[in-house]
Amino acid sequence: MQSPLSAAQLELSDTDRARLEKADGLVVEKYAEANLPTKHGKFRIVAFVNNLDFKEHIAIVNGDVAGKEAVPVRVHSECLTGDVFGSLKCDCGEQLDRALDVVADSELGIILYMRQEGRGIGLANKVKAYSLQDDGMDTVEANLHLGFDDDLRDYSVAAEMLRLLGPKSIELITNNPRKVEGLEAEGVEITERRALKVLPNPHNVRYLETKRKKSGHLL
Numbered sequence: 001m002q003s004p005l006s007a008a009q010l011e012l013s014d015t016d017r018a019r020l021e022k023a024d025g026l027v028v029e030k031y032a033e034a035n036l037p038t039k040h041g042k043f044r045i046v047a048f049v050n051n052l053d054f055k056e057h058i059a060i061v062n063g064d065v066a067g068k069e070a071v072p073v074r075v076h077s078e079c080l081t082g083d084v085f086g087s088l089k090c091d092c093g094e095q096l097d098r099a100l101d102v103v104a105d106s107e108l109g110i111i112l113y114m115r116q117e118g119r120g121i122g123l124a125n126k127v128k129a130y131s132l133q134d135d136g137m138d139t140v141e142a143n144l145h146l147g148f149d150d151d152l153r154d155y156s157v158a159a160e161m162l163r164l165l166g167p168k169s170i171e172l173i174t175n176n177p178r179k180v181e182g183l184e185a186e187g188v189e190i191t192e193r194r195a196l197k198v199l200p201n202p203h204n205v206r207y208l209e210t211k212r213k214k215s216g217h218l219l
C-alpha cells in the first residue's frame, strides 16, 4: 500500500513538479476538472498547473466556451481579505460576487481566479502594506515603500489558461486598462471591455480614488 502523502507533497507530485521544472518555456496544463454548484449558479471548476509561479490557478466556467466568440471573462486577482473575509478596504469581494453573477446569468462565461494576492506581492506583504496605509500612505506609496513596483502581475499564465479553455475572443470584465493591455500583449483577443461597477464605502473610497488617479482605473 502507498504511504499517505505529507502536507508538503499535496500541491504537486514530485514527478509533476520535476517535469514542469525541466520544461523549456512556459508550460500551463489543465490538471483536474469537476462540477461546481454554487449559490451563483452551476459551474465547472478547472485547476491548472504551470512552471512559471507553480501556483494553483483556477477557472470557473459556465457553458461550452471552446471556439466561441466574445465570451464574458473576468480575470480576478486573489484577495483573501476581500474575497473571503468581506474586507471593506478594497472592492475585490464585491467585484468577484458580481462577476460570478454575470457569468452565471450569461449563456457562457469564465472567471479566472489568479493567485496573484496583493497585486503579486503576496498576502503577508499586503498586510505590511495595509499597516503602512494605517499610518497614512496610499496603496501605491505603501508598495513602493516596501521596495515593490506598484503592480507585479504577469498575464502570461492567464492568457495560456484562456487558450486551453478555447474561446476565440473574450469580453473582459474589468476597470483596469493595464489588464486589457497585459492580456492583449499575450495574444488574447478582447472584443470589448465591460465595466464592473461597485459602490464605494467609507473604508475604500481613498483606495478607489488612488486606483483612478495613480493606476489609471476607469472608475
Ligand SMILES: Nc1nc2c(ncn2[C@@H]2O[C@H](COP(=O)(O)OP(=O)(O)OP(=O)(O)O)[C@@H](O)[C@H]2O)c(=O)[nH]1
Residues within 6 Å of the ligand: 075, 076, 077, 078, 079, 080, 090, 091, 092, 095, 116, 117, 118, 119, 120, 121, 126, 129, 130, 139, 143, 173, 174, 175, 176, 179, 196, 211, 217
Ligand atoms: N499590494 C496591495 N495589493 C492590494 C491592496 N489592496 C488590494 N490589493 C490587491 O489588489 C488586487 C486587485 O487589484 P485591483 O487593482 O483592486 O483591481 P484589478 O484587478 O487591477 O482591476 P479590476 O479588474 O478592475 O478589478 C488583489 O490581488 C488584491 O489583493 C493594497 O493596498 N496593496
Ligand SMILES: [Zn+2]
Residues within 6 Å of the ligand: 079, 081, 082, 083, 090, 091, 092, 093
Ligand atoms: Zn481586495
